[in-house]
Amino acid sequence: MSYPHLDAYSRLLRGAYEAVAAGQSWPHAPRRLIKASWLRSLDAGIDLEGTSAPLVIDPSHIRDLRDDHPLRPLLPLLAQTLAGLADASGHVMIVTDGDGHVLWREGNHTTLSRADGIGLADGHQWSEQHVGTNGIGTALATGRPVHVFSEEHLMRVLHVWSCSAAPITDPDSGRVIGCVDISGTSRSLHPATVALVATTAKLAETQLALRMHERDERLRRRYESLRSRPGVLLSATGRVISGDPAGDLGERVHLDERTHFAGRRMILRDGSVALLEPFSDGYLLRPALPTAPPLLTLSFLGERPPSASYGDRDRPLSLRHAEILTLLALHPHGLTAEQLSFHLYGDDGNPVTIRAEIHRLRAQLGDAIAAKPYRLTCPVEADFLALRRMLPAGDPASLARSYPGPLLPRSESPEIRRERDELEAQVRACLLRHGTPEDLWTYAQTCNGRDDYEILERLAALPPTDPRSAAARSRLLS
Template sequence: MFESWRRSLAAQIVPDFGEPPVSFDHGELDDVRQEHPLARWVPMLRQTLLDGAEGAGQVMIITDADGTILWREGHPAVRRDADRVHLAEGTRWAETAIGTNAMGTTLATGAPVQIHSAEHLVRTYHSWTCAACPIRDPETGALLGAIDLSGPLHTMHPALLALVVAAARIIENELRWRLLASDALFTQRNEHHLAEAGQGAALLSHTGRVVASAPAARLVPGQRVGLDDGGTCLGEAGLEPLDGGYLLRVGQRRSRRKPRLSLELLGSGTPAATVDGVRHELSLRHAEMLALLVMHPRGLTAERLALLLHGEQGNPTTVRVEIHRLRNVLGRHVVETKPYRITADVDADLLVLREALRRGDVEAAVERAGLLLPDSESAAVRAERDELLASMRGWVLGTENADLLWRFANTEAGRDDPEVLERARDLSAPDAPHRDVLETRLRLLLEDEA
């Protein structure tokens, strides 16, 4: 308890005025819940914990690994009391956010914990008693989150901690069983690769855990092989991507062919990404993320990406969820992590337009002329869109080529620009068939502005 208080005070938590920050609003919670690995276990936890706890006036809480409450269910009166002290879904209860509490402390220590009354650092919660236990991913050992039972002081019982620990162990055992079943299927599907690859070969999970190995291999199941963020083996070995993992060939380093990514981000049509010939239509949010990653080839952290997308209100956890979804669609070797970056060979209309403008190739720029994600409200995307448009206008208005101006005046970028229309009209021959069209469009545009 002393160490927990010390960590909390070092995080500048004020005992008299502490209040948990909000990580997700209700509009974001559904998306985050759907992607969380504990979502499938909520009904089982409800049955295991609340059937025995509801009569005692408890609420069941499930958090993510950051300590944010994703689910809170239980006794209606206790839920109302919890709302009054912000013990609510979407709030973050890490020690660094609200000081010593069962959820935050169990995640900080990785061990089950019961926090009662004045053991909470923040005095607001001295009328509460809580028991929590962490849940770990058997594949990586990483924390998935915590489960917690909380209630008024009179509901305190020594068995609460044992109940929470038992529920956590049920989930971890079920996750372990599912992992073993997945390993068996992965091995069955790929044992012919293992047999053909030589004596030092092994099948690896996507995180580098050895699933199966050749009889003479030095690697044994359960052992880990170091992989970098790009899925490359750290050592003298070669990797071949498989569906669900890798084939490791010791002493046979092979370079992996980069996937090819083509992006359509300009214009009012639906943005799209094509990976090795397979086209995927993109949501605006995913298109914005890819545009920003194209604009920042060295990569962006979740925090930086959230800031560029949504300003100070951006939520890094929401960004992580969306990147996870994007990687599931495009492939893990297209968008890598730590930091988030595109590692495929990229062909993007945005980059083609940028390069044409850099060279001063007005013909090529007009050929690609289009607004960058015109529906996007992201400040960073808008700034890039405005900069590209300003550069295009500057080059086009400086030309004496009437045909080029007419073509630009028929693009999304120039169609409603009175200066472009006027310049195209003035350079057109008096008998040019499109001169009347330009006159009419210019007149209508000026009338609308008036």
């Protein structure tokens, strides 16, 4: 972008900006790329008087995200190319992931301090949907290098800044995986900086391609040494590397998410069923006969640690993973990350955290969990669902035997607490109406039943020779 009369362009931008802020028609529109970005940003409901990009990633999680990111090995290259220039010229270099989350930054100390004030810092989100027109967000939205000058930003607080940014596309997955950006004060950052940033992004993509070809060659050599295991060789992202000479599968087999488990069954585009097996750093696709998916069994009632069995393996679960599986079992049609976040945390939830937890859970249970929306794809047997089905029959003996205690008693999830309280109330009401002393005594061994006054009164009324009567009276007196 080159403007021989920068002051005149600034005046045009100010006029257009104030018209936007007042909800009026624009007397003069900015250049086409910026006009389109403004329209997208306004449709997203951007607050022009916002003061900072939102912090959406807990600082304690940043290190894990950096370690797992494919740009991590290229940081020395990016820093060598841009960070020194940024520091010397009073600017900052920013590297984000493909969603606009800031993962790394380097540069001038004074400018870094100023950048903190607008959230141009680790863990903050710079997509157009969150900040409006800006170098990082607009580069990611358009898939091309951009320079955003001063009043071209939609948030007023950014008018003292200019930025040049370029997206970085992973040749392995074909997805935009990040963005590199140089930001500084509006007059100190020359528009021609975007050419340098674009060249740096292309250099990063070239390095990613070289690393990809090296991985492919190593994988191909391992595959060719195992003639006894014929199949189609795939990269970790689903690219077809070898074994499909006719090209029936195309360049890529679509994988919903990266998987790390054996035995995933897939329906290919020709309708055939194949078995996806981990192979070294990639996968093998082999013909497979269709079979029924394994059964997922959940044991979440009572005070024992939550556990699951999937197929022939038992798997202890963290409370968070048990909560997610409970919600998915209660909502068989599926939930989005946003809905899961709300059910788990209420208004304080963060979908980014949920996606990370789902990723870890799928590493244990594989394709038992599908995405978009998240849902269980296998038969499910859960003790709390079985208890639900028993309630209409009103059989107190069956309920007492099947109820070792509340559903995930340590869970603070609003949705799970409601389900837990409803189950508890219905079981207790049935036992008080129709339960025998044996049923009441069984319930009295649960964590809530131990101190239930009404249950204990019924048991205390048993003949004095009945040991359950003495135990109930002791509890009432304690």
